[in-house]
Amino acid sequence: MCSPISDSSNGYERIDLYNDESIKELSGHYEKILEIIGEDPTREGLNKTPERVAKAMQFLLQGYQTDPVEILQSAMFKEDYRQMVIVKDIEIYSMCEHHLLPFFGKAHVAYIPNGTITGLSKIARVVDVFARRLQVQERLTMQIKECIQDTLKPLGVAVVIEAQHLCMQMRGIQKQHSITTTSDFTGAFEKVATREEFIKLISSKLS
16 A cells, blocks of 8 residues: 655645555565664664665655656657757666665756657656666666657657766775766767767757
């Protein structure tokens, strides 16, 4: 059963849905983890931590519950526009599947319509759906591209993601200022001139 949690304390209405059975099971596992690392899960600062972490994980990984194709299809329109459509600087927050640590940054997405367009916000939502899963940046880039290409059937799709990975910054090699860039292109964007135009446009800053 999913229980809605409403929060309007900040002047806006936010409703989060949590699966009560999953929260209970996850909380038990996190309580055990606290014990294994030598902590006391019953002390004041930690007695609600297992439940908080369980809810956080459900929120951060909610992309499994949403179909990105349905998002695009919910706002598809016939339009005879065949120039580049770019949605850039889309914030992404995802979880590395290797260490369960976050990576975050920005995605830049473009497509060239072939008779069909979609609502601009739907592009950002598709990015978010795939990001809210256990991921590697390379796969995330491809999944966004493939979803838009397969659903809208455009003349081409371009996706570039720039992200910082806490698994590199907090542990391992500990390179705090490293940024990982991935890209993927289809159709018209495989042409050098079109791809260069896209890179130039996402690199420019509005005055």
